[in-house]
Amino acid sequence: MKTRRVGPFEASAIGLGCMNLSHAYGTPPPEEAAQALLREALDLGITFFDTAALYGFGANEELVGRTLAADREKFVLASKCGLHGVDGQRVVDGRPATLKWSCEQSLKRLRTDRIDLFYLHRWDRNVPIEDSVGALADPVREGKVRAIGLSEVSAATLRRAHAVHPIAALQTEYSLWTRNPEIAVLQACRELGTAFVAFSPVARGFLGGELRDVSTLEAKDLRRSMPRFEPANYAVNLKLLDGYVAIAAELQCTPAQLALAWVLSRGEHVLAIPGTSKIAHLRDNVAAADIGLSASTLARLEALINVRTVTGGRYDAAAQAGVDTEEF
Template sequence: MTSLPVPKIGPYPVSAIGLGCMNLSHAYGISPSEADGIRLLNHALDAGVTFFDTAALYGMGANERLVGKAIMHRKAEFTLASKCVLDVYDGKRGLNGRPDAILKTLDQALVRLGTDHIDLYYLHRLDRNVPIEESVGALARAREAGKIGAIGVSEMSAPTIRRAHAEHPLAAVQSEYSPWVRNVEVAVLDTCRELGIGFVAFSPVARGFLAGAVSSLDFVEGDIRTAMPRFQEPSFTQNLALFERFKTVAETAGVTPAQLSLAWVLSRGDHIVPIPGTRSITHLDEDLAAASMDVSVEAFAAVDEIFAPGAVAGPRYSPAMQAQIDTELLPEEVAG
């Protein structure tokens, strides 16, 4: 077992690096076999991971079922997080933040996970057609009923976070954060620090890009990166040049690129917990080692220089995907 530092997300002590379970069932093309997914999830527990993140959307419920089958018999060993609002409605992905839809998704999630309680439950995205207070209120009632232990929100702006937190105290805010996605630095990180809310960083190695896992655009069918401008030409070639510089910094620091990215995220605040995802036990062990690595301030400064404002080519989402994101835009995105 790896000895990982133990920060807190709300009332829950968790490992300094958690596990995002999404890509075991969703988003990056062909999913691994159920047996391989079960093996990886249990290895993560054995290696010291005590924070696992899933969602109703992932694999149209398949990811929650996998987590339920793989590790819920070991529930006393970890904190479980899942999400609602962004789900499948009438066979299609959609947003529904109405209280009745939230509670229906939650009840279905409990069945899929094989439990009567989810520790941390997020509003996965902001439904702009429903006041955030109504959506949070539904989760507050679910908490009173004992179905969930704490409330979180995902990919929301500082003003929305403040409104949500006023309705019911939030334990966590989850958003994308890595050296090449810095939107939460506009206001969200400071807001979380001020309000005592934990921050959970998804895609902390930039959807594999800062791990060196994406060297060409030969994605398999169904990989969501094909719709992301940073993984399309001409932006992709420009961004590969940034990665080569990043890789050199990692080599000089004596760490892998993925470890440098994770160590950088961890260095940004003691209220931040990254949740990288992987299908590889070897890569999982590599990721977890980043929590105990001593990376120099100079190396982090070099990372910041590489990914200075405006350096990354292309927006992080297509217009259709960005429409579901409430997190603040960076100045260069607004200007663009």
């Protein structure tokens, strides 16, 4: 597996987003299957695992801890704070005391004495970003956290945070159909030496080419709340898919591999963390690290799927209000 730099670490260019093993995409897989997938990821050369306190309200961190604690020295472990569950509800809380408490809880669930990369999952607008990041610097000094990251923030917020403590990574959604990072964040990361970590690089399954009927999504699938997956909008977006799948066929790769290869082509500071609950998809994803795309192929892809051709926003109004990213 090719590697890229994340703060003080070398990590696999394609990591694993662990969220959907416990959270958000309908019924999670059984424990045994989830553990098998995590172990297979490590065997395939993935050395970058991403979880969070929010995912399954702690269940995902516990799963990762149970499964991979014995192999702790073999991978870069990323988790997140500042967004967690309280009495079954999502709560954003960036107060210093809460972040330090969350760190201690995550360490216990993950069965480790240190978290390599600890993100602020969401910026709590009631707390200056400088205060939240300053609080996260304390566990760094204590050796409980090795590097700090931010999630779903703008370039301006990144720069403010970086002035307080080096920000090793910024994570946000990025794929052919979500291009917001190109407004400012990708360049800001490049200038500051901050890794850019793309979540949902396969467009929440759209660019995998298999989801043709959104009515098949489970009632609790997060995508049901997303405008792009509303039936009318999705029907329009599906018109883009045949041309995209045809390009993948020309290159003799899967549609998901093409999506990942495009994300990795955005710069040497970019990593991707696709999530999956299927080992076959995991193996396909890993192989994408070796796919190079020509300038003409990149141009065709970007002309086909872009901010002007995709219908619907990535979040509904409530979710959009919780992020700090630039928007077209």
